[in-house]
Amino acid sequence: MGEAGRELPGLARRLVRATTADEAAAWLKELNDRHGRHDDHLKERTVAKQNPMHARGRKWWRTHERLRRAYFRLVRPNRAGVLFAFRDPAVLKGGGPLPSTTNQLEGGVNAVAKRALDHHRGSSEEHMRRCREWAVYMLAERPGPMALVTPEHWRTRKGKPAGNDGPMPGTMTAVQEPTDGVDAYESGFGIRKGWAGRST
Structure with missing residues (x-):
């Protein structure tokens, strides 16, 4: 070196x-x-x-x-x-000194947004974007989530009933598949080998 x-x-x-x-x-x-x-x-x-x-x-x-x-x-x-x-x-702009690093941002804002996305794995890309926006919005000094609700949200809508929420048809295992573009792999579900602590 x-x-x-x-x-x-x-x-x-x-x-x-x-x-x-x-x-x-x-x-x-x-x-x-x-x-x-x-x-x-x-x-x-x-x-x-x-x-x-x-x-x-x-x-x-x-x-x-x-x-x-x-x-x-x-x-x-x-x-x-x-x-x-x-x-x-x-x-x-005449304000006080700013921090010289982004450590506060990484631990205070980014970590919350990442955690929210982690808790909502499998969501669509649009849903993940909204989830991240909501997580950051709730970190505001005085968030007012009820201010975002308009009278139209309280009205009941007459329309078609919700469709079948069961497993996706055509899958061999009849298991709900994750949304396209989302990696929903769980590391603990693979084939396991070894003795796992058992004695012979």
Whole structure:
């Protein structure tokens, strides 16, 4: 890995500690200095003759591809202007400081939406979308689900009776099939082998 690889994780950890514009500028300077020191190292190439086992049809490849990829994962967001978006005055609009990571979003919002989808496996894609929207809506500060109910929802509708809700016809096992495009595989239903703790 070398010195270049050892420096990068520490630099990445210091990224979230940059809470002011001056600290962000200092961090970017450190990133550029690091690149200047290790540029030749990152540009090294390996040709297929040197390592034919890893050629996979290529004539050459970057020797330190993973290290280059990690470096450019820090450079590209900065070039796009989103690396320090949490410090951007246009984003803050006079408000308080924003968190520098999305950890609160991942644990507070995304986890709830994923759990709701997990509890409704087998639903159609439209139903899953509505389920996710509802889960996120209920995380609002003051959700008002009854405000979404209109008088039309309370009216009884005269129409055809509900169809047969039994198993899907034409299936060999007469088991209800999941909706198209939904992976309803349950890992515990496969064929099991072994002794399962029984003694001989």
